[in-house]
Amino acid sequence: MAKKKGEEAELDSALERAADLLGRARFPVIGGLFTDIAGAAAALVLAEKLGGAVDHAAGTGLSRASRVMRETGATPASFGEVRNRADTVVVIGKGPLERDPDLIASLFPAKLGLPRPGDNKREVIFLGLDKVRTPRHVRSSSIRGRATLPELVALLAANVRETRFDIRDKALRTKLDRAGERIRNSAFAVFVYDSAEIEEPVMHTVLETVRHLVLTTRAAIMTVAAPGNGDGVNLCSTWTCGLPVRTSFARDVPEHDAWAYETDRLLETGEADALVWIDALEGEGAKRPKGAPTVVLSSIPGRASKGDVVIEVASAAGDHDAALYLAPISGIGMVKAGKKNKDKPTVADVLTTIAELIDARNA
Amino acid sequence: MLIQLKGGRVIDPVHKRDAKGDVFIEDGRIVAAPKVREPDEVYDVTGKIVMAGAIDMHSHIAGSNVTLGRQLMPELPVLAAEGGQPIEPSPAELGTFATGIRYAEMGYTTVIEPAMIPTHAIEAQIELASIPIIDVAGLVILGNDDYTLELLRGGRAKGDELKDYVAWTLHHSKAIGLKVINAGGSEAFKFNDRTFSLDDEVPAYGVTSRAIVEAMQKAVADLNVPHPPHVHCNNLGIAGNVDTAVATIEATQGLPIHFAHIQFYGYGNEGGKGFSSGAPTLMDAVNKHKNATVDVGQVMFGQTVTVSGDILRQFDGRRSASPKKWAINQGEGNGTGVVPYHYKSKSFVNAMQWAIGLEIFLMADDPWRVLFSTDHPNGALFVRYPEIIHLLMDKDERVRWLDDVPEASREFSNLAEISRELTYSEIAVITRGAPAKLMGLNDRGHLGAGAIGDVAVYTEQKNKTKMFAGADMVFKSGDLVVRKGKVVRVTYGRCYHVEPGFDPQIKRRVKSFYDRNYGVDPSWFGVSDAITNRRDRFATIPLSR
Ligand SMILES: [Zn+2]
Numbered sequence: 001m002a003k004k005k006g007e008e009a010e011l012d013s014a015l016e017r018a019a020d021l022l023g024r025a026r027f028p029v030i031g032g033l034f035t036d037i038a039g040a041a042a043a044l045v046l047a048e049k050l051g052g053a054v055d056h057a058a059g060t061g062l063s064r065a066s067r068v069m070r071e072t073g074a075t076p077a078s079f080g081e082v083r084n085r086a087d088t089v090v091v092i093g094k095g096p097l098e099r100d101p102d103l104i105a106s107l108f109p110a111k112l113g114l115p116r117p118g119d120n121k122r123e124v125i126f127l128g129l130d131k132v133r134t135p136r137h138v139r140s141s142s143i144r145g146r147a148t149l150p151e152l153v154a155l156l157a158a159n160v161r162e163t164r165f166d167i168r169d170k171a172l173r174t175k176l177d178r179a180g181e182r183i184r185n186s187a188f189a190v191f192v193y194d195s196a197e198i199e200e201p202v203m204h205t206v207l208e209t210v211r212h213l214v215l216t217t218r219a220a221i222m223t224v225a226a227p228g229n230g231d232g233v234n235l236c237s238t239w240t241c242g243l244p245v246r247t248s249f250a251r252d253v254p255e256h257d258a259w260a261y262e263t264d265r266l267l268e269t270g271e272a273d274a275l276v277w278i279d280a281l282e283g284e285g286a287k288r289p290k291g292a293p294t295v296v297l298s299s300i301p302g303r304a305s306k307g308d309v310v311i312e313v314a315s316a317a318g319d320h321d322a323a324l325y326l327a328p329i330s331g332i333g334m335v336k337a338g339k340k341n342k343d344k345p346t347v348a349d350v351l352t353t354i355a356e357l358i359d360a361r362n363a
Numbered sequence: 364m365l366i367q368l369k370g371g372r373v374i375d376p377v378h379k380r381d382a383k384g385d386v387f388i389e390d391g392r393i394v395a396a397p398k399v400r401e402p403d404e405v406y407d408v409t410g411k412i413v414m415a416g417a418i419d420m421h422s423h424i425a426g427s428n429v430t431l432g433r434q435l436m437p438e439l440p441v442l443a444a445e446g447g448q449p450i451e452p453s454p455a456e457l458g459t460f461a462t463g464i465r466y467a468e469m470g471y472t473t474v475i476e477p478a479m480i481p482t483h484a485i486e487a488q489i490e491l492a493s494i495p496i497i498d499v500a501g502l503v504i505l506g507n508d509d510y511t512l513e514l515l516r517g518g519r520a521k522g523d524e525l526k527d528y529v530a531w532t533l534h535h536s537k538a539i540g541l542k543v544i545n546a547g548g549s550e551a552f553k554f555n556d557r558t559f560s561l562d563d564e565v566p567a568y569g570v571t572s573r574a575i576v577e578a579m580q581k582a583v584a585d586l587n588v589p590h591p592p593h594v595h596c597n598n599l600g601i602a603g604n605v606d607t608a609v610a611t612i613e614a615t616q617g618l619p620i621h622f623a624h625i626q627f628y629g630y631g632n633e634g635g636k637g638f639s640s641g642a643p644t645l646m647d648a649v650n651k652h653k654n655a656t657v658d659v660g661q662v663m664f665g666q667t668v669t670v671s672g673d674i675l676r677q678f679d680g681r682r683s684a685s686p687k688k689w690a691i692n693q694g695e696g697n698g699t700g701v702v703p704y705h706y707k708s709k710s711f712v713n714a715m716q717w718a719i720g721l722e723i724f725l726m727a728d729d730p731w732r733v734l735f736s737t738d739h740p741n742g743a744l745f746v747r748y749p750e751i752i753h754l755l756m757d758k759d760e761r762v763r764w765l766d767d768v769p770e771a772s773r774e775f776s777n778l779a780e781i782s783r784e785l786t787y788s789e790i791a792v793i794t795r796g797a798p799a800k801l802m803g804l805n806d807r808g809h810l811g812a813g814a815i816g817d818v819a820v821y822t823e824q825k826n827k828t829k830m831f832a833g834a835d836m837v838f839k840s841g842d843l844v845v846r847k848g849k850v851v852r853v854t855y856g857r858c859y860h861v862e863p864g865f866d867p868q869i870k871r872r873v874k875s876f877y878d879r880n881y882g883v884d885p886s887w888f889g890v891s892d893a894i895t896n897r898r899d900r901f902a903t904i905p906l907s908r
Contacts, residue, residue, distance in 0.1 A: 078694040080881045113880040115567035117554045239430045242454030253453040331483040333887035
C-alpha cells in the first residue's frame, strides 16, 4: 500500500479501535457482506474467532433457497444451458427482470450455436407479469389475472400435472391450459425465479413440477443471482463451515438459523452487541441497519454515527481484481478491476488485520 | 535444520527398503545420511513405522460439485457420527479447513481433486487453496462439453485441435490431468437419453463414447502429460456391467489409461439375485492390460453422499436416495448429480459392493496398478481409510466383518476364500509410491534423497484401524505438523499442475466459441495466481519427455 504518513496513521488507529470494539463484544454479527470471495473468507475466519454470526444483506432469499435445498434438493440448470437448450422458459414474477433487465435478450440470442433437444420454436411464458418485448424469433405469452403469484404457480403446476381444478376466470383457464400443454410438450422447460420474491412453499411447488416433468422429459429451475455477490458469499460460507449465511459460531459447532441469525433481528432485539457492516462492491450498495456500535468497511463511506469506526476500503472489481459469482457462468469467476487503486486496503486485508490485532491482545 | 528420525522401521518400496534405519530431513527435503554433521533435532522412532506422506489420488474435496453436496447434506457428519463413523458431529467437518486437518492426522500430505469443472475451476482452486497442510492437484473434466463434441463430430478429430484444446483447458484451470466422466453420456442426458453405453452415439454429434475416450487418450499421450486420461466408464453401478468394463479396458489399444473407482463396475449378473461378484473377470482384464491402472473405490457401510459428474447415472440413482432428497445440476459439460446414500451391512447389494472392492485389492497381481481409493465421499468418507487398511492387512478382521453381512453376499462373493494379507510395503505402494508415479509427482511417495520432506510415522500395533487413524508424527515439507494424531501446526501447501503448451490459435477459437454460445469471455473462468495471496501456490510438474 503506497500511502501518505497521515492516512496510514489514521488507518492504524481505526483498526485498533475496531479491534477494541470487537474484542469487547459478546456476540457480534458480520453483515452486509457485499464483498468478494476473499472478503467473505476473511469475514468467516473473524466471525469464528469472535464467536459471532455471519449474514448477507440478501440473506432472506439465500436462506430460503438453502432450506428448500436441504429439505428436498434442487434441479438447477446453468445460464448457458438455458440459453442454448431451453425451448420453453417460464419467468415467474417480476423479480427476475428487475434483477436483470437484459435477461430475455441474453437468454434468447438471435442465433443459436449449440444443438438443442426437440424442434419447438423457442417460447417464453411470463407468469404473474405483463409481457415484455421479446426478440422476433421467440414466441411469448403472459398469464395474469386477479390471482396472486403463489396461486398462479399452483394453478400452472396443477395444469402441468393435468390435475383437475376449478376456476371461474375463463380467460385465465384458457391461458393456463395452453401453457400447461406447451410445458408438457417441451423438450427442456425451465422455470426462472428470484428466491427473494417467492416463499418456500412456492419454491417447493415449482420443484415438484420439475420433478414431475423429468419423469418423461427434461426440465430445470434457474434462479437469478442475488445482489452483492450473495451467491458467492453463500457458497464460500458453505465450503468453509458446511453451512450457508445466517450462521452463528457462538458454540462449538456452527449453527445455521435463517430467522435467529438475521442481522436486523439480532440488532433489534439487542442479541448482537456489535455489527461489522461490509459494503464494498463496485456499482452496488447495501442499506445499512442501525442498532449497535458498528465497524463500517465501505468503499463509499457515508456519514458515521457516533461510536462507529469507519474504514474506507477498496471496492471489489472497481479498485482491485475480485472473485465474484457471475451469473453467465453460474459460478465464481474473476473480474478485473476497472481502475486499479492500490492506496486503499481490501476488505480481506482489513478483516485479517483486525483478527491479528485481537489475537495479539489475547496472547 | 537437519532432522533425524532415528531407528524406525522404514518402509519405502520405491527403493525396496523395509528395514530398521534412519530418515533425515533438511530444508523441507529428504537428504542422505550426512557423513560428519550432527543433526539439530533427533526423534527416536524405535518400534515405529516410517513411511512417506500418503497420497490420495482420487478424492472429491473441492469445487462447485462438492459444495453442492455440502449444500444438500450439511447434516452428513452428524448422521455419520451417529452411525459410529470416526468424525465429529459438526457440519464444518467436511468443510475445507477440517478436510486438511483430518487428512494430515492420518498421515496424508497430498490429495488429488479428481473433478474440476472447467468453467468452475476458479471455485475449485479457491476451495483447494483454503485446505490447510496438504498439497493438492486437480483433474479437469472434458468429454461431454460441446467444444470437444463439435471437434469429434461424426467420430473424426480434426488435426491437432483437440490436442491444443486439451492443453489449453489444462493450462486454463491449472490442472494436473484430464478426467473423462461417462464420455458423451451427460450430453446424451441433455437430449433426454436415460441410458448410454460404450458404442452409443451422442445425439446431434454422432460420436460414440468409445471414440471420445480414444481421442482423449491420444491427445494426452501426444501432449506428454504424465497422468493418462482418468476415465469414469459408462454403466456405473449396474448389475452385469463388468462386461462393459472389460470391453472398455480391451478398447484401450495399449495407450496409457486410468480407470476410476472400478469396484462400481465389478458387477456380474449371476445367481438367484441377478447380482454377483465380477471381480475375477474384471481383475483378469486389469492384470493382463499393463497399460491400464485403476483405483478401487472401496465401499464402507454407513451414511454418505454421492457426488458425480455422471448425471445420467445420478438421475437414475435418485430413486435410492437416503435421506430422500437429491440435486441434479445441469451445467456446461457434465453438470453434477448429488444423491445421499446409506450403505448398509444388512443389504445384500451393499455387502456385495463392499466385498467386491476388497476382492479387487486382493486379486491384484501388481499393486502398482491397483490403487487405493473410496472415491470419497462416493464409496465412503475418507476418514474410513484406516479401517480399509485394516481389512486389507488382516484376514481375521475380514472374517469378523463377513459374519455381519447377509449369507447370500458371502455366497455370491469370493472374499471368504481369499487369505492374502497386504504387507506394509504393499500398503505403501497403493497409498504412496503408485499414486505419485501415476500423477507424475516424482518428488514424493518415497523417501529417497531429494524427495519432498513429507513423512508419516505410525506406532506399530495389531489393530491397524487404530494404527493408521492417527499418525504419531507427520512432517509436511519438513515441518512437524502432527504429533500423537493431532495437528500441532497449521501450514498451507501448494497446487501442482502441468503446462503442455498449445498453438496460440486455440485461444482465439475458444474465445469465439464462448462468446458466440454463452456470451462469456474465457478469461472470467481462467485460474490465475491471483486466486490466493500466497505467492508460490502453484507449481508446474515436468512432462513425461
Ligand atoms: Zn470420483
